[in-house]
Amino acid sequence: IKILIMIExxxxxKRIPSFDVDMSSTLKPVxxxxxxxxxxxxxxxYIGVGYDSMHITRKGWVLARMHVRFHRLPVWRDIIxxxxxxxxxxxxxxxxxxxxxxxxxxxKLISATTSWLVIDIDTRRLSKFPELMESEEKCIxxxxxxxxxxxxxxxxxxxxxxxxxxxxxxxxxxMMGHVxxxxxxxxxxxxxxxxxxxxxxxxxxxxxFNNEVKSGDRVELYRHMEKGEDGSLVYYIExxxxxxxxxxxxxxx
Numbered sequence: 377i378k379i380l381i382m383i384e385x386x387x388x389x390k391r392i393p394s395f396d397v398d399m400s401s402t403l404k405p406v407x408x409x410x411x412x413x414x415x416x417x418x419x420x421x422y423i424g425v426g427y428d429s430m431h432i433t434r435k436g437w438v439l440a441r442m443h444v445r446f447h448r449l450p451v452w453r454d455i456i457x458x459x460x461x462x463x464x465x466x467x468x469x470x471x472x473x474x475x476x477x478x479x480x481x482x483x484k485l486i487s488a489t490t491s492w493l494v495i496d497i498d499t500r501r502l503s504k505f506p507e508l509m510e511s512e513e514k515c516i517x518x519x520x521x522x523x524x525x526x527x528x529x530x531x532x533x534x535x536x537x538x539x540x541x542x543x544x545x546x547x548x549x550x551m552m553g554h555v556x557x558x559x560x561x562x563x564x565x566x567x568x569x570x571x572x573x574x575x576x577x578x579x580x581x582x583x584x585f586n587n588e589v590k591s592g593d594r595v596e597l598y599r600h601m602e603k604g605e606d607g608s609l610v611y612y613i614e615x616x617x618x619x620x621x622x623x624x625x626x627x628x629x
Contacts, residue, residue, distance in 0.1 A: 383514055386419035386460040389479055392450050398574070401452040405578050406565065408444070408486055409558040412474050415460040416490075419472075423462060423514045425507070427551075434497045435505065439557045440469060441525035443582045444488040455479040461516040466524065468493055468502055473520035489521040497552075500588065528582050528626050530612055536598035539567050542615075544593045555589040564613035564625045567599050572609060576629035579608065583625040593617045604628065 396407035420426040420437065430436055450456050457477045464471055469491040476486035494505040508514065530536060542548075542563055550556035560583060565573060589595060600612040609629040615622045 383423060383461075383516060385516060386415045386422065386458070388415065388418075388458050390456050390458055392452055392454045392456065394452055397452045400574065403449045403451065403454075404565075405444070405446065405449075405581065406558055406562045408446075408476065408488075409442075409561055411458050411476075412460065412488060412490075413556075413558060415458050415474065416472055416492075419460050419462065425505075425514075430494075431497070435494050435503050436497045436552055438493050438495055438552070439490060439585055440493045441491040441527070441582075441584050442488065442557075443490075443521055443523075443525035443580075444486065445521065445580050446486055446578055448483065448485050449577070450476075450478065450485055456485065461518065462508075462514055463517060463519070464512075464515045465508065468504070469524070470494070470505070470508060471524060473518070475520045487520040489519070489523075489525055491525050525582060525584075528584055528612075528624055530598075530600060530614060530624065531602065534600040534602075534612065536600040536612065536614060538596050539599045540597040542595045542597060544589060544591055544595065548589075549591060553590065555593075557583075557585060560585070560615065560623045560625060563595070563597060563615065564611075564627060567597050567613050568611055568627070572629060576609060578627060578629055580628040581625060583623060585623050587617070587620060587622045589615070589617060589622045593622075595622060 398404050457479050459475045462472050472490045474488040494503045496503045548555045548559045595615045598614045602610050604610050611627045614624040
């Protein structure tokens with residue numbers, strides 16, 4: 377007799393604190409990314425593939441790509457529900473989605489999809505993970521965003537300008553010994569003019585994590601902006617270490 381175990385979504389109720397909002401008392405996009413990161417950690421533990429169990433076999437999770445749609449950002453003291461679930465594997469990539477709702481009205485505020493890789497902690501190379509690849513009972517086949525987070529590059533005709541240089545510091549690093557994924561969006565937002573970030577609603581972001589950035593690295597941040605057909609402002613921010621792309625992010629306002 378085969379017993380099917382029903383996996384539940386991560387679902388946490390959270391009150392927006394003052395340190396997670398910007399000058400307009402609106403949730404910072406990077407604050408959502410922090411919530412998502414913690415949701416992924418907790419739910420991975422719940423389905424048996426969290427930090428501790430992975431560390432035994434010297435494996436670890438790294439985020440490869442992320443696509444977020446901000447339908448409406450909550451504000452200070454709002455109460456929200458943050459949901460997350462593992463939705464399956466495609467090759468070496470493992471898909472995890474997120475949704476944020478207003479706790480009272482159930483309005484959908486944020487949708488996101490992410491692609492993760494498993495690496496060998498010692499060699500930093502990709503590692504297979506058949507325990508989860510072949511484990512359909514740990515998947516929830518629902519889509520916050522149907523298509524996987526896409527690959528992005530600078531537009532062919534772009535001539536990006538270097539707008540900042542960042543020397544990796546203590547506050548940038550995480551338990552894996554590299555720059556935490558949330559920091560890249562923090563850097564990217566700081567590369568955009570304040571009059572844009574404070575007067576325009578960030579509608580969407582896509583980020584690709586191309587190469588690890590570690591302590592001692594110097595990251596040159598390049599920016600290109602163009603207008604979308606609908607009048608939106610589209611920013612591309614790319615971080616390069618010694619001329620090699622470490623990340624690229626597309627932000628649509």
